[in-house]
């Protein structure tokens with residue numbers, strides 16, 4: 001399925017100002033002693049990959065962890081190093097994730113100069129009590145100041161992340177967070193339903209019964225989200241992602257629509273043709289391996305064409321692009337059933353999730369990961 005140069009590059013920055021109790025992304029508290037070695041390792045990994053892969057990025061995404069946990073000088077070093085190594089003539093979107101506690105005008109302005117043109121900032125909530133429940137390192141006022149700084153630095157494409165179904169959160173609190181976010185007029189809003197991820201402090205509290213989950217409550221908040229954001233002119237182009245026209249995140253869309261991508265840094269995934277690998281989720285081990293001149297893959301697997309197609313179906317279904325009907329031909333019986341039951345709607349050549357279908361997207365997608373029922 002791979003053809004031509006790789007168009008999408010991800011860089012994982014594993015540092016955070018403070019580790020949040022619900023989060024399972026690979027990260028660690030910032031450690032000054034490790035940082036320079038890590039930055040050199042990312043650049044060396046890029047050199048290593050470019051010996052065998054051709055890269056011409058249309059999108060770059062710096063995620064984490066918290067890329068903005070790096071200092072301005074460190075970001076300068078890393079981004080300038082990347083610029084010197086890459087053909088950026090086709091670059092359309094360069095996103096960097098920020099935590100509101102790590103934004104300064106100097107940093108934001110330098111990022112803009114270096115070519116970053118999209119910022120994704122984790123606000124989560126505007127409610128002070130809920131920010132504390134979430135163990136966030138910033139308060140609402142700081143998040144608002146940081147947003148203003150991003151605008152002052154010239155960013156005209158900003159995403160704000162929000163979370164719902166947070167313990168103790170009321171429906172009014174969620175509505176208020178949506179309203180406050182809409183009033184700031186970001187170009188993009190990601191609204192995630194809290195998931196209790198294994199190996200997090202929240203998961204431990206959940207298994208003890210301290211926190212509970214209620215699917216119908218989550219569904220109510222999800223419906224409120226869709227109603228309010230679509231009413232305010234944000235198109236829901238993926239289950240958790242809403243954007244003003246023309247502001248969909250091109251990088252994430254590329255993942256969801258099944259493009260090849262290269263990931264650099266600890267824990268980063270890559271998928272190129274029929275091969276997928278993940279780097280070791282350990283910053284010291286990652287840096288050591290790359291410094292020794294070897295790859296830092298923790299595992300690698302073959303993803304045969306039919307499995308990649310199944311994954312493409314599952315992801316594309318979550319988007320407003322839908323899935324070509326011909327891809328679903330082996331499951332035509334199941335598709336007809338989902339249409340009859342109001343989970344799918346369709347045109348002659350494409351199939352989409354209805355609002356009802358979006359509530360149970362993961363369960364529906366499971367159908368297309370295995371052979372159709374009647375063919376087994």
Ligand SMILES: C[S@@+](CC[C@H](N)C(=O)[O-])C[C@H]1O[C@@H](n2cnc3c(N)ncnc32)[C@H](O)[C@@H]1O
Pocket residue numbers: 016022023024025063064065066097098099100120121122123124161162163192193194195196197
């Ligand atoms: C890598 S973080 C974003 C940037 C930055 N690290 C921050 O937190 O401000 C990506 C986003 O994933 C979401 N997220 C993290 N853990 C989650 C969970 N357990 N359930 C739902 N959303 C989660 C949060 O909205 C978070 O902003």
Ligand code: SF4
Pocket residue numbers: 015016017018019020023024025027064065066099122
């Ligand atoms: S939510 Fe963001 S800041 Fe918090 S631990 Fe996860 S990556 Fe770090």
